[in-house]
Amino acid sequence: MTNNQLKIERIELHHIQMPLAHPFQTSFGRETERSAILLSVHSEGMIGWAECGAGVLPNYDYETVDTAWHILKDFLAPGLIGHPLAAPGDIFSSAGYRMARGHPMAKAALENAVWDLLARAQNVPLQNLLGGQKERVEVGVSIGIQPTLDKLLERIDSFIQVGYGRIKVKIKPDWDLTPLRAIRKAHPHIKLMADANSAFTLNDAPLFREMESLNLLMIEQPLGYDDIFDHSRLQPQLNTPICLDESIHTPGDARLALHLDACRIINIKVGRVGGFSNALAIHNICAEAGAPVWCGGMLETGIGRAANLHLASLPNFTLPGDISATERYFHQDIAEPSFSLNAEDSTISVPKGPGLGVEVQMDRVEKFRLRQEIIKTNDERRMTNDE
Ligand code: OSB
Ligand code: MG
Numbered sequence: 001m002t003n004n005q006l007k008i009e010r011i012e013l014h015h016i017q018m019p020l021a022h023p024f025q026t027s028f029g030r031e032t033e034r035s036a037i038l039l040s041v042h043s044e045g046m047i048g049w050a051e052c053g054a055g056v057l058p059n060y061d062y063e064t065v066d067t068a069w070h071i072l073k074d075f076l077a078p079g080l081i082g083h084p085l086a087a088p089g090d091i092f093s094s095a096g097y098r099m100a101r102g103h104p105m106a107k108a109a110l111e112n113a114v115w116d117l118l119a120r121a122q123n124v125p126l127q128n129l130l131g132g133q134k135e136r137v138e139v140g141v142s143i144g145i146q147p148t149l150d151k152l153l154e155r156i157d158s159f160i161q162v163g164y165g166r167i168k169v170k171i172k173p174d175w176d177l178t179p180l181r182a183i184r185k186a187h188p189h190i191k192l193m194a195d196a197n198s199a200f201t202l203n204d205a206p207l208f209r210e211m212e213s214l215n216l217l218m219i220e221q222p223l224g225y226d227d228i229f230d231h232s233r234l235q236p237q238l239n240t241p242i243c244l245d246e247s248i249h250t251p252g253d254a255r256l257a258l259h260l261d262a263c264r265i266i267n268i269k270v271g272r273v274g275g276f277s278n279a280l281a282i283h284n285i286c287a288e289a290g291a292p293v294w295c296g297g298m299l300e301t302g303i304g305r306a307a308n309l310h311l312a313s314l315p316n317f318t319l320p321g322d323i324s325a326t327e328r329y330f331h332q333d334i335a336e337p338s339f340s341l342n343a344e345d346s347t348i349s350v351p352k353g354p355g356l357g358v359e360v361q362m363d364r365v366e367k368f369r370l371r372q373e374i375i376k377t378n379d380e381r382r383m384t385n386d387e
Contacts, residue, residue, distance in 0.1 A: 005084045010042040011077040011375045016368040025144040027172035027199035028059040041113045048117025051304035052109035053271025068106040081378040088115045104274030111275035120355035132313030136347035140166025140320040163343025166191035166320040172199040184214045195220035202230045218243040231262035241265045251281040258289045269296040287316040295321035302335030306356040334364040
């Protein structure tokens with residue numbers, strides 16, 4: 001390294017598709033596979049990795065594998081080739097970032113790969129660069145909508161038996177109070193929460209008031225995916241905290257939501273908020289406001305899961321994250337080592353090696369890969385359009 005500055009020489013995009021060990025159903029759809037972009041940045045023989053959160057359909061937010069592929073391949077990645085990087089924030093002055101609006105998941109993938117690269121270059125775990133200190137992160141499991149109530153209770157039992165101390169279930173209209181009451185009856189003391197993924201409206205306020213007696217840890221994203229105002233009308237009617245997921249993309253969104261009492265907890269997903277820099281800013285805003293955060297998940301492979309563990313090791317991640325053991329998602333993952341649950345305290349250990357602390361297995365990437373792109377040249381003129 002010259003002057004502690006790195007220049008990215010090459011960026012690789014890998015579109016992979018991996019079968020999920022169990023189908024995952026939410027109020028917005030059913031997934032049997034995790035389709036994702038894995039991204040690597042290359043400099044001086046070192047490699048940094050990240051996973052893009054976007055899936056195939058624009059049903060969680062507007063980004064998809066194809067939109068992220070386009071934004072990364074045509075704008076963000078070519079704009080970073082040769083751009084000097086001493087700290088992760090230097091990425092924001094590269095040509096693609098200066099120009100492109102929106103597309104937080106595409107941006108997060110490139111930024112987070114740079115964080116991994118810089119941590120590896122300094123030979124420290126990523127959590128050191130992020131400011132995280134915990135060695136273990138408290139986790140729970142997110143359970144999709146099941147075909148029957150019996151199946152749901154069975155599945156919950158199986159997770160409690162292996163040591164998960166927090167259960168999140170997906171709800172939607174007509175799959176709401178009945179399953180929650182049944183779970184609470186079977187498990188009077190388990191940490192239990194519900195995630196609606198935007199499936200209700202403010203007219204359903206009486207339904208959420210009925211949930212008050214169930215002692216839920218929180219209700220996640222009950223109303224519109226882009227709403228803050230209606231949530232600010234719902235939260236004051238409830239003692240149960242509302243947690244916002246889909247509605248929060250920026251530090252400004254977090255400030256607004258807390259200011260309006262639209263939520264009392266925020267789920268931080270590093271992709272949804274555009275990368276580690278924004279995730280840290282939102283973490284700090286919430287800490288100052290006295291609002292806890294936790295780390296959400298997008299059924300990530302081992303690359304994204306490792307990133308989530310490093311992030312969740314920061315101090316204001318005081319609630320259990322949606323970061324479960326590898327076997328809950330995949331029969332075979334693409335990075336080693338895989339993650340297992342510490343059953344005695346429902347935690348997962350933060351990897352200790354340099355950077356993300358996991359090694360990507362290229363033979364498995366190739367096995368699951370649908371397409372690949374290699375970017376080596378800077379295309380700044382096209383992006384600034386000022387010939
Ligand atoms: O809303 O938290 C969500 C998965 C895909 C899209 C949205 C969500 C989820 C999850 C899964 O709940 C959490 C996990 O990765 O275990
Ligand atoms: Mg959610």
